[in-house]
Amino acid sequence: MKVKVDADRCVASGMCAFSAPEVFDQNEHDGVVVLLTELPSAEHHDAVRSAVRNCPNMVIAIEE
Numbered sequence: 001m002k003v004k005v006d007a008d009r010c011v012a013s014g015m016c017a018f019s020a021p022e023v024f025d026q027n028e029h030d031g032v033v034v035l036l037t038e039l040p041s042a043e044h045h046d047a048v049r050s051a052v053r054n055c056p057n058m059v060i061a062i063e064e
């Protein structure tokens, strides 16, 4: 799995960091998503898929 984010579209809701804290964080100043790894390990794939579903502005894209 490869993960990409379009930070320009991020509305800083924090749902991604809540769903998959090992993969997503938020900028401490404005809350915009920070991608911690483009290539999460298999144990985090379900959490990343959950983050994709939960993101309110379709910021996160994955290639399986």
Ligand code: SF4
Pocket: 005, 009, 010, 011, 012, 013, 014, 015, 016, 017, 026, 031, 032, 033, 054, 055, 056, 057, 058, 059, 060
């Ligand atoms: S869930 Fe989406 S909009 Fe919210 S912080 Fe993460 S990437 Fe940004």
